[in-house]
Amino acid sequence: MFLTDIYGAVPGLTTSRETYEAEFRWGSQFQGVFSGAIIDAATIDPGNTPTFELRPGLLLGQVTATGTYKNYSPTNTDGSEVASAVLVEALRTQNFDGTTSPRFYALLVGGPVQAAKLLGLDLHARQCMDKFIFDDIAGIPGNHWFEYKRFNTKTANYSIVATDNFTHFDNTGAGAEVDLTLPAIANGYQFTFRCTAAQILKALSLETGNLVGTTNVQTSVSGTAIGAGFTVYSGYENGTLKWFVENISSTTQTLTFA
Secondary structure, eight states: OOOOTTTTOOSSOOOOOOOOOOOOBOSOTTOSEEEEEEEOTTOOOTTSSSTTEEOTTBEEEEOTTTOOEEEOOTTOOSSTTSEEEEEOSOEEOBOTTSOBOOEEEEEEEEEEEOGGGSBTOOHHHHHHOTTEEESSGGGOSSOTTOOOSEEEEOSSOEEOOGGGTTEEEEOTTOSSOEEEEOOSOOTTOEEEEEOOSSSOEEEEOSSTTOEESSSSSBOEEEEOSTTOEEEEEEEEETTEEEEEEEEOOSSSOOOEEO
C-alpha cells in the first residue's frame, strides 16, 4: 500500500508539504493528449528536495529498453534524453521503507503548455516536443529549426537504428577508426557526424552504391581531422532513394568517399 507521509497527522496547520500553484497547462484544463504510463523507479526531480518527490510539470522521456518514463536529461543515453511527456500530478518514487518503486499515472504527451512552468525545459527539449504548443514564441510547436534530438559519442563501431534519427554523432575519446553503419534506407532519415578526435569517423550504407558523394554510386563517407563534419540524409533522386551528403566541416576539411 502506498500512503502519503501526512497520513494520520495531528489536525491543524503544519509546514507546507508541496505546492501546486505553478499550473503548467494553459487553456481548458481538459485540453491535451494524455496517456497512461509507468514512471520508472529511478525517476528523480533534480530541482526538488527530496528528489524522489516529483512535481507536476516535470519533463519526462521514454526509456527505449523498457518503455517506462523517467526524468528528461539531455545527457542521458537510454532514450530519456528525448523529452516526450510531462508529469501531470505530484508523485513520489520512494516508499516509506526507503525503497523506490515504479508508479503508474497519466502523462501529458501533447497539447498546450506554459514554457516558464515546465520543469527541466531547455531549447533541446523544445525541439523534441513537437506535439506540444508553447504559450511563448507565438505558440509554435517545438523548435523545428534545431536539427538534433540527441548528441551521442561513439568510440567503437555501431549500427545506427531508426530511433537514432536526428542524432548528432561524434568520436570524442576514440583511439582508432569508428565505423557507423546507417540503417536500411528509408525516406526521412538525417544523421550528423563530427570528428572531435583525430581519428577516422566513417558512415557506411548498408546497401552498396546508393550514397551521393563525388559520384552517385558510393557506399561510405568519412572525415579524419578534428573539425571535419558531414550530414547524411535520405531522399529521392529521380524516384530512387539515396543517401545525400553535405560537408559541414568547421575547417577546410576534405571528406573521403568510397
